[in-house]
Amino acid sequence: MESSWLLGLGAITLVVAAARLELLVRHPLLLLLGVVVGQAVTGFGWQTGVTAADLARGIYFLLLPWLMVQGALHLSRRRLSRLWPWVIVPSSLVFAVTVTVVALILYFSIDHPGFPLLSAVIAGVLLAAADPSWSSLLIPQKRGLLVLLEGEGLWGEMLAVVGLMLLTTAGSLQQLQPLSLSLGFFWLMLASLVLAWCAHWLMRPLLSRAPRLLLPLSYLLFWGAEWGFGLSGVVTTAVAVLLLSPRIDAASRPFIAEGGRMWADVLVLVLGFSLTLSMFTERYWVMGMAIVACLGARVLVLALIALIPSLPLVTDSRRLWWRLPVHGPVTLALVLSLPVSVTAWWTIQSACYGVILFELLIQRPWVARGLLAR
Numbered sequence: 001m002e003s004s005w006l007l008g009l010g011a012i013t014l015v016v017a018a019a020r021l022e023l024l025v026r027h028p029l030l031l032l033l034g035v036v037v038g039q040a041v042t043g044f045g046w047q048t049g050v051t052a053a054d055l056a057r058g059i060y061f062l063l064l065p066w067l068m069v070q071g072a073l074h075l076s077r078r079r080l081s082r083l084w085p086w087v088i089v090p091s092s093l094v095f096a097v098t099v100t101v102v103a104l105i106l107y108f109s110i111d112h113p114g115f116p117l118l119s120a121v122i123a124g125v126l127l128a129a130a131d132p133s134w135s136s137l138l139i140p141q142k143r144g145l146l147v148l149l150e151g152e153g154l155w156g157e158m159l160a161v162v163g164l165m166l167l168t169t170a171g172s173l174q175q176l177q178p179l180s181l182s183l184g185f186f187w188l189m190l191a192s193l194v195l196a197w198c199a200h201w202l203m204r205p206l207l208s209r210a211p212r213l214l215l216p217l218s219y220l221l222f223w224g225a226e227w228g229f230g231l232s233g234v235v236t237t238a239v240a241v242l243l244l245s246p247r248i249d250a251a252s253r254p255f256i257a258e259g260g261r262m263w264a265d266v267l268v269l270v271l272g273f274s275l276t277l278s279m280f281t282e283r284y285w286v287m288g289m290a291i292v293a294c295l296g297a298r299v300l301v302l303a304l305i306a307l308i309p310s311l312p313l314v315t316d317s318r319r320l321w322w323r324l325p326v327h328g329p330v331t332l333a334l335v336l337s338l339p340v341s342v343t344a345w346w347t348i349q350s351a352c353y354g355v356i357l358f359e360l361l362i363q364r365p366w367v368a369r370g371l372l373a374r
Helices: 002-017 024-043 051-076 077-110 119-127 143-167 180-210 211-228 233-247 253-274 276-280 286-305 315-321 327-334 345-370
Strands: none
Touching: 002 024, 002 180, 002 233, 024 051, 024 253, 024 345, 051 119, 051 180, 051 211, 051 233, 051 253, 051 327, 077 119, 077 233, 077 286, 077 345, 119 143, 119 233, 119 286, 119 327, 119 345, 143 180, 143 233, 143 315, 180 211, 180 233, 211 233, 253 327, 276 286, 276 345, 327 345
């Protein structure tokens, strides 16, 4: 236990020390530091006291609620209420196409009984969970595009988490009949939304007197939804905070934003720590397939939607829309918190790691250079 606390304290110290660096420098550096520490722990046989299951639960129940609060607060409710059809429809199409394309490509390319179709679908759902938090920092002046991206992120995360709650508890895809899966998905989503609506009314009088209670109340709501009601803490917390956002004073927001940035950086460090050489020697082709599938699905859908004349984006934003990376800290948190009991867990994680690393090290710098050149 002592070594795990020391490891956590060291991770936070590294993140704080690197906080003033630019994003495009900070994340590769933290990734490299995580790799070095991870390889040192493995090479010297040190016992950290942290199992993969402990790490997954810690990320899901401690880091993810904060990230959801930050994301919901950052989204403009006024703009979202005006552009919501252009958020829901494209993001739903991108989500469905990404899940389908990734699942089919991985399933048929791996073609191994140890990688069932259920595992391929779980990989597709994880990679369909968009979170453009890091990309939004590259385009702060493009407000219309920001709303579409951030709205897509919130909606995609909600779809992904509800889907994962159903898929990760199933023994096989054959056990999930289309009708029962659809009804279960609808019920879980609706019940989580109803709980969020009720919770936001209960939280309003408390927050009007003490706005700084937002984070503690959000954590209680997240844990209560998951452990008390068996519903999605992500959906409940995100929607409740989104409904409450106009009532949250400006003084509380910087602390939440800074904490979210720190936890996102910790996740990058954990990503590097959890990387293994065998992922690249044995699963490099799985990573490549996942990258191609994700890019192909996104380009296919958004390129067609960008042709619609009534789309509320200028030409420059339409061209930029599909190029921006969309797998941010929430996606990374979901990947890292995937239960180790899931069949082919390591292969699923390798595929998701490949996409996240591609965006972090190649796609994001490429887009940033293009924006700076203008």
